[in-house]
Amino acid sequence: MIVAMNTAMEASVAFRDVLAGERMPRAACLFVDSSLFGAQKAAEELGLPTIALRTGSAACFNCILAYPMLHQNGYLPPEESQLDMPVKELPPLRVRDLFLSSRADHDMLSKFLAKATHAARSYSALVLNTFEALETDELEKIGDEIGIAMVLATGPLHRLSSKTEGTAGRSCNVLPHEDHTCIEWLDTQITGSVLYVSVGSLACMDSGELSEVAWGLANSGQPFLWVVRQDLVPGSDGPCLPKGFDDMVMGRGRVTPWAPQQEVLAHRAVGGFWTHNGWNSTLESVAEGCPMICRPQFADQMMNARYVDAVWGIGFELEGELERNKIGEAILKLMKGSEGEAMRKRAGELKKKVASCFESGGSSLLAINELIDHVSSL
The missing domain is CATH 3.40.50.2000 (Glycogen Phosphorylase B;)
Structure with missing residues (x-):
């Protein structure tokens, strides 16, 4: 479904026209789910900065960024005899912990994730649903890998909504x-x-x-x-x-x-x-x-x-x-x-x-304030 949505966005000018201000005032930036790189591509063509949201863990995003390496080093596609093999480049993961299964279409995923990784290097900022004390090393690794300064851990995001409204769907x-x-x-x-x-x-x-x-x-x-x-x-x-x-x-x-x-x-x-x-x-x-x-x-x-x-x-x-x-x-x-x-x-x-993340001076509260300041400056 996500692949189809990106293909549709890349093929249609309608979304680009919306961003360009053809149907409403021109956008100052695009805030989008990181899986929708087709939307990010349209924004890039118009010179609009993109802020991407990752709703998964920082560790998962690092795994996505490492997908070419996982193929090159023989971890993927996974072999039944190697499922317990440590992925030494991504400790503490083993082959069987990777987010892909033996039934996955690895050729399709390779192309999809290559586009997603390319888009990530153009982000104005990346917002993740995690917090610094939980994934300190993983967050630092993302910044180093994609080369952007603003990697913001603003989670847990469900803490920002009421319990009556916070349960999805x-x-x-x-x-x-x-x-x-x-x-x-x-x-x-x-x-x-x-x-x-x-x-x-x-x-x-x-x-x-x-x-x-x-x-x-x-x-x-x-x-x-x-x-x-x-x-x-x-x-x-x-x-x-x-x-x-x-x-x-x-x-x-x-x-x-x-x-x-x-x-x-x-x-x-x-x-x-x-x-x-x-x-x-x-x-x-x-x-x-x-x-x-x-x-x-x-x-x-x-x-x-x-x-x-x-x-x-x-x-x-x-x-x-x-x-x-x-x-x-x-x-x-x-x-x-x-x-x-x-x-x-x-x-x-x-x-x-x-x-403590959302207390005065807490890491997530500081990240949210940094995000607000960044959006306001665009």
Whole structure:
């Protein structure tokens, strides 16, 4: 879809005419998602500066910039026998943590990312949804790689909106309505006792995996809040939880089609998060000091999970096939074990750093003010 949008922008003069002031006052600059380099090309032709927004991590953007190197050095396309090989140029990543899969069209991606990288070197400024204390080295590397002085870490951006408005997608009716009654249920639970389970709006599982997760949660004995979307199991009329599950978890477990995630993660009763590690979910968990069980599936999720585990030390990956006993052990490791407690402590320190970002003199607040000053000067 993104490739098609860029192709359309490059082929049409309509967008260029808008920027040029043919249909409204001429723009002073273009503020655009960094994936839409077709828009940036039109702005460049008109001499308009472009400010780009990256909604993913700084580490992910560095991986995009390194794509030609990853090919040249033989990491891509990935070979099954090399998935655990360290990518020594991008520590702590392994081949299997890269944002591309063996099913990707690498020729198409090479051309797409080459254009994106070329566009990045022409940015007037780059804005990222991260914060300096989380990705210090990665942010510095971006500035060195693309050669622009203004790389601004303004995140976590969800902290700039209210919790009622901050959960993505509600206004466009793409996702289910949030079940706010689950907050009332959380109010009845012991502080730090509940595992929140959600794989986001796109990740899926088959019926066998759903059953194993259900019994893993049930057998763990741990309280949980589990988001089970209507489309979680593709090709079905809706997920069907195993017989006897409801009776076994009555009072201890809550299943809901969709939850107000930021509010859930901020709730005193929630002590852990089983997540797919999309960047928004990862950053929201970091912001609330909530350690994670990581179950990534595609795109940048593997990379995010790797940083959660190997860099920040606030979670671990649940690898291999989903199996109820292994799931139960992972839950107890996070919620009851000494390793989980150490992860929770480190997550709490990151939560403090998030809070300080938006205080007077905080890194994200300074970056936002710098962005405002830059836009005002154009």
